[in-house]
Amino acid sequence: MTEASGLHPDLAGRRVLVTGSSQGIGIAIARALSGAGAKVCINAPSPGAELDDACREAGAILGIAANLSRPEEVERLVAAAGQALGGVDILVLNAALQERQPWHGFDRASIDRQWELNLAANYRLIQAFVPAMAERGFGRLIAIGSIQQVREHPEMLVYAASKAALESMVRNIARQVAGQGVTCNVLAPGAIATARNREALADAAYRDAVLARIPAGRLGTPEDCAEVALFLASNAARYVTGTTLFVDGGMHL
Template sequence: MSAPVGPWRLDGRIALVTGASRGIGAAIATALAGAGARVAVNAIEAHAEETRILAAGMPGAVAIPFDLGPSGSGARLAALAREALGPPDILVLCAAIQIEADWDIADPDDMDRQWAVNLRETLTLTQAVVPGMAERGWGRVLGVSSVQALRPHPRMMVYAGLKAALGNTLRNLGKQVAARGVTANLISPGAIDTPRNAAALADAEYRARALSRIPAGRFGTAEDCAGAALFLCSNAAAYVTGADIPVDGGMAL
């Protein structure tokens, strides 16, 4: 991605990106840093080394290995970001747990794990960050949803349902904070060739079946998602809120 110019520049802005050690989160963090933002790169403790390596390659960035999920972890992550860089102007909500299971035998503990990360603590993090944006009169909240919010995978009922709930939550938020200079939007990736999807896409039969449902005729890349994310986090999208941009090669059509 070439260096952004004009309204796409984010010089002086502070961004917090969750789920950013690899894949889509890492690509978005890299794009924001390339546009001039100082980025707090968050991912789970198990990916601490990857998180630190990614942050080390970005001017002014910091790594915050920290697990979302436990009660109160959203507020604690917000505090860690403020201590490291200052209050975030941009919040990218990419952290998520995805657990496959047939709906009628889905484990309640697995449901709780997905609910805690994908929505509950994502919302408590938003509660801790967005009021400061509103006070300062500028802010960007970006949720990373999924094509599954519209086309749910039969073995990911909980994950798909929570992505739909994230969309509803951020549209609700966008309406309430728009007059304070804060936008809340989403991108909805489709079949993206990332480490999370590597095992599934390694299966030739599954890969061919998935590809047949994509009008663009190829799988997406994390960088495809980063371009849309950078737009929504910049001044170029100052009059865009409550939007959900599909980044799926037409898969949702």
Template sequence: MDTYLTAGIAGRTALVTGASSGIGLAVARTLEERGATVLRHGLNEDLIGDLTHDLTQTGSGDALARAAGPVEILVHCASVQIRTDWSATTDAEVERQVRANLIESYALVRGALRPMVTRGYGRVVLMGSIQQHRPHAAMLAYAATKAAQQTLVSGLAREVASAGVTVNTVVPGTIATPRNEHALADPDYQRDVIAQIPAGRLGTPEDCVAATLLLCSESSAYITGQQIVVDGGMSL
């Protein structure tokens, strides 16, 4: 089964954004273990030598695509999430999330897709969020950007399918990542969250790897424009 999940990954060049921690780090490590050459993007100082474009800045998506050069696999995990109650969210906070999660993400994906279409092969996987299906009152702007991202995935997948390029989304549920560490440190909040998950536990970054690998592989050639939800049943 592992061979099926990773068919055609060895020897490919992949760009993984948000690869300094969490899901992006787990995906980057696994792609490397399976023989891919991985370009890691992130803002962590540990990523010296890789790509550190700040996607909240205008033009950063195009710049990142150019800096990475042609890749055969793009796994886009980087995003900005600002937790603020809907009644107190500022325009600046909304704009920051829209810039990073939608405008610059679209530019990055668009830039990566062009050479994929020319070559006749490519795999694009965007990391969604359970928020796009079950928006939290403190993350409405973030949830909206992830829902909009899925619209882009559906449209782009249709446009590039005939060129042998697939575009899909992995939708994680509540995952124990550094981003969620502060909120989940509250035992009452963590207990309430787990109570909503039929699997009875929080997810780990590694839980998201198998679905991502499948969508990066040659085995997923007939899967495009889709969402694979990895949430322990939370969305049921």
């Protein structure tokens, strides 16, 4: 398969799974990769109109309902995506759980929920798909991290820790498979205007405080992240691996 480089990558024939992709950054990435010619499966925690609508909007071939905080549903997602696509060439790990508490207030259940989805489930998906990428001599692993890897939020200690652990895991795997045509990178968004953040950003004082920390002077959009994901999925990024790209308007500085 040949692939264009530059601003218009051609992903025709590439098979893609994007987790947590019925809205926000996930659906924007799915839409971008599908628009470049890839066959895309998307995922949401439960079936329903939102998943069906997202599937149509993203141009996906299948929407798979699976709650990835449950190990048995991770296995079901692996089976369904494998059957629909015949294998996965590009794996985008976007599904995540973010819970807020004072740093000393997290109970065991909250810790387990966030750790299970944000790290353990992602590891199981990597185990399921990345070894086959290496055998075929091509693959892209794109994990969605967070600005909190380097600028932790005081009420999201567990979420921030899980994203830092995910970054470490991806970097470790990148070393193992770099010689087999597989790149592994983290895309770390900053403050992005998504449904998850809508309520918090509706508070003018909070929004102003967030904007004051962003050198670019604006919130990001899901499309800002999708364009970077498209680059990482493309042949143009064939020599980029084991790194974290912050899509944050300079917020990490």
